Amino acid sequence: MAIMVDGLGMRAGEHWLFRDLTLDLPAGTCLTLAGANGAGKSTLLHCLYGLRQPTDGTVTVDGRAPDERDPGFRRNVSVLLDDSDFFAELSPRQHLQLLLDSFRTGDEPDPWLDRAGLGERADVHAYHLSAGQRRRLLLLGAVARPHHVLLLDEPERALDTQGKEWLADLVQAECSQGRTVVMATHHPPLVDLADQVVTLG
Ligand SMILES: Nc1ncnc2c1ncn2[C@@H]1O[C@H](COP(=O)(O)OP(=O)(O)OP(=O)(O)O)[C@@H](O)[C@H]1O
Numbered sequence: 113m114a115i116m117v118d119g120l121g122m123r124a125g126e127h128w129l130f131r132d133l134t135l136d137l138p139a140g141t142c143l144t145l146a147g148a149n150g151a152g153k154s155t156l157l158h159c160l161y162g163l164r165q166p167t168d169g170t171v172t173v174d175g176r177a178p179d180e181r182d183p184g185f186r187r188n189v190s191v192l193l194d195d196s197d198f199f200a201e202l203s204p205r206q207h208l209q210l211l212l213d214s215f216r217t218g219d220e221p222d223p224w225l226d227r228a229g230l231g232e233r234a235d236v237h238a239y240h241l242s243a244g245q246r247r248r249l250l251l252l253g254a255v256a257r258p259h260h261v262l263l264l265d266e267p268e269r270a271l272d273t274q275g276k277e278w279l280a281d282l283v284q285a286e287c288s289q290g291r292t293v294v295m296a297t298h299h300p301p302l303v304d305l306a307d308q309v310v311t312l313g
Contacts, residue, residue: 114139114174114261114292115160121168122155129155130312133169137294137308139260142287144306145296151313153296154194157263160294161191174260190259192267196250200239204230204249207238208256215257228252228278243270248278255282262286264295268302280305 115137122129129152137143145153158164159171162178162185171178174188198207208221225234228248233241238249247270254262268276276299283305286293295302303309 113137113172114141115143115294116172117160117169118171119169120156120159120166120171122152122159122164123167124152124155128167131168133310135308135310137292139292140287140290141307142283142293142295142305143308143310144303145294145310145312146298146303147312153312154265156310156312157191157193157265157294157296160263161189161193163193187258188260189263190254190257190261191263192250192254193263193265196254198238198246198249198253201237203235203237204241204252205234207249208252211253211257217256217258219256224252224256229274244272244275247271248275251279251282255286260291262291262293262295264293264297266296266298268297268299276301 113136117133117135120133121131145156147153155164159166160173160178162180176185179185204225205221208224212219212221225231230245230248233245251267267279271279280301283293297303
């Protein structure tokens with residue numbers, strides 16, 4: 113199993129955000145987290161990445177207890193969370209080049225940028241990008257590096273119709289290449305891609 117969750121619970125003050133959550137997610141499958149604002153979707157993603165310790169239960173992601181400080185864990189688990197950011201002074205092409213060089217993937221940045229619809233914005237400083245273009249760049253940063261597991265928090269945010277279609281294709285490609293995707297989303301077409309749906313709250 114790529115992700116195993118056993119008896120997971122997170123208390124928020126007097127209230128349990130989720131409790132007794134058990135999941136087995138095989139490699140190459142997609143889990144979506146649904147639920148109202150404040151239901152605990154981001155909190156659960158944080159538990160899967162080791163940013164928060166659950167009140168109860170255990171989590172195993174790609175064979176390890178989640179720990180974002182562990183380079184071995186970070187090497188295989190890629191994330192796009194609420195606070196993901198980029199270098200404002202670098203262009204999309206420079207971001208991608210840096211990433212692809214540091215992971216020695218041998219890929220060129222341009223095909224990635226073109227597929228993300230950022231080809232014409234490849235050389236502007238990232239702070240000149242629109243909100244949706246920034247989101248596309250952050251998504252590229254998450255998927256262009258090697259990984260086995262991808263955690264996404266509302267990846268559809270700020271994307272236009274075409275961007276959401278690109279995102280849905282990206283998620284399908286991830287799973288068909290054997291990677292495991294967990295995403296919190298309010299976008300029904302992304303929920304439709306899921307092999308499993310967990311609704312919190
Ligand atoms: N220790 C805590 N004590 C009290 N409240 C907490 C604690 N930890 C989290 N919460 C609250 O629990 C809720 C869970 O938020 P979270 O961001 O996980 O929800 P979400 O489902 O991702 O929401 P959204 O759809 O708005 O992104 C928030 O209202 C947060 O303030």
